[in-house]
Amino acid sequence: MSKIKIIVAGPRGRMGLEAVKMIDREDTFELAGCIDRKNDGLLIKDIDGLPNLDAPIYTDAEVCLQELQADVLVDLTTPEFAYTHTKLALENGVRPVVGTTGYTKEQLEELRELAEEKQLGAVIAPNFAVGAVLMMQFSKWAAKHFPDVEIIEKHHDQKLDAPSGTAAKTAELIQEVRPSHQQGHPDEKETIEGARGADVDGIKIHSMRLPGLVAHQEVVFGGLGQTLTIKHDSHHRESFMSGVKLAAEEVMKLDVLVYGLEHLLE
Numbered sequence: 001m002s003k004i005k006i007i008v009a010g011p012r013g014r015m016g017l018e019a020v021k022m023i024d025r026e027d028t029f030e031l032a033g034c035i036d037r038k039n040d041g042l043l044i045k046d047i048d049g050l051p052n053l054d055a056p057i058y059t060d061a062e063v064c065l066q067e068l069q070a071d072v073l074v075d076l077t078t079p080e081f082a083y084t085h086t087k088l089a090l091e092n093g094v095r096p097v098v099g100t101t102g103y104t105k106e107q108l109e110e111l112r113e114l115a116e117e118k119q120l121g122a123v124i125a126p127n128f129a130v131g132a133v134l135m136m137q138f139s140k141w142a143a144k145h146f147p148d149v150e151i152i153e154k155h156h157d158q159k160l161d162a163p164s165g166t167a168a169k170t171a172e173l174i175q176e177v178r179p180s181h182q183q184g185h186p187d188e189k190e191t192i193e194g195a196r197g198a199d200v201d202g203i204k205i206h207s208m209r210l211p212g213l214v215a216h217q218e219v220v221f222g223g224l225g226q227t228l229t230i231k232h233d234s235h236h237r238e239s240f241m242s243g244v245k246l247a248a249e250e251v252m253k254l255d256v257l258v259y260g261l262e263h264l265l266e
């Protein structure tokens with residue numbers, strides 16, 4: 001069986017580096033090349049801290065996608081560029097596997113339509129950690145019985161987007177089963193703006209950013225005389241790699257875009 005040829009966008013980033021190392025470890029994958037903001041024309045092995053690999057680096061995403069004829073693009077960059085990379089990948093017959101968060105609903109819908117038009121698989125997953133996917137699914141289940149819920153997400157202080165993609169997706173899943181309503185006292189007032197957090201259809205999201213954290217979320221449900229907390233912690237970015245591997249394999253069998261790793265887990 002031929003190997004799945006993969007391009008990684010963002011190879012010098014915290015997640016991108018883990019993805020490059022994972023692809024190098026897997027016999028069924030081949031790192032075809034990388035898209036970086038700099039280092040055009042160099043090889044991955046020329047960059048300090050990156051593995052000893054001959055894969056070429058491009059700064060122009062379109063040239064990279066056209067020249068390398070890869071199967072999959074793994075994007076782990078920034079919200080600003082991921083959308084363009086994903087679109088370019090689909091336009092050039094390359095299946096995107098996207099971990100970058102911060103997509104708008106409109107962007108997701110546009111990419112969904114493009115994938116359908118091109119009949120190409122695409123996976124956009126706000127969280128590749130299997131434990132986090134289960135935490136989101138358990139939260140959706142719990143919300144049927146506990147409609148009052150608040151989400152606390154905690155991340156490292158280099159994170160650009162807030163709330164996290166995981167928190168936004170959790171709220172979206174809960175919204176599917178929870179009747180829309182405001183929580184807390186109807187007359188409550190914030191004496192300091194933002195004290196009650198962000199609001200998604202009455203579901204509050206609180207975002208913490210601190211050095212020392214990786215990626216953590218608690219979904220807290222309140223009922224009469226009881227609370228239920230569903231919690232997940234990623235202590236290391238390796239936690240995301242089995243999900244990236246699964247997505248890169250499964251995207252080859254898809255001809256539509258799926259949003260969320262839960263669609264690929266049995």
Ligand SMILES: NC(=O)C1=CN([C@@H]2O[C@H](COP(=O)(O)OP(=O)(O)OC[C@H]3O[C@@H](n4cnc5c(N)ncnc54)[C@H](O)[C@@H]3O)[C@@H](O)[C@H]2O)C=CC1
Pocket residue numbers: 009010011012013014015016035036037076077078079081098099100101102125126127128129165240
């Ligand atoms: N889905 C998931 O399971 C996870 C998703 N993430 C998301 O992945 C993204 C990356 O996270 P980190 O690795 O922590 O960030 P990071 O800041 O460490 O890495 C981002 C990398 O993208 C590169 N980059 C920026 N613009 C680029 C461009 N135009 N072309 C090529 N490379 C470009 C930067 O140079 C940097 O090396 C974030 O959106 C984050 O929320 C992070 C962890 C898990």
Ligand SMILES: O=C(O)C1=N[C@H](C(=O)O)C[C@H](O)C1
Pocket residue numbers: 101126127128155156159160163164165166167214215216
């Ligand atoms: O930026 C991160 O680190 C993470 N981003 C994703 C998100 O926004 O949910 C996934 C995970 O939480 C780590």
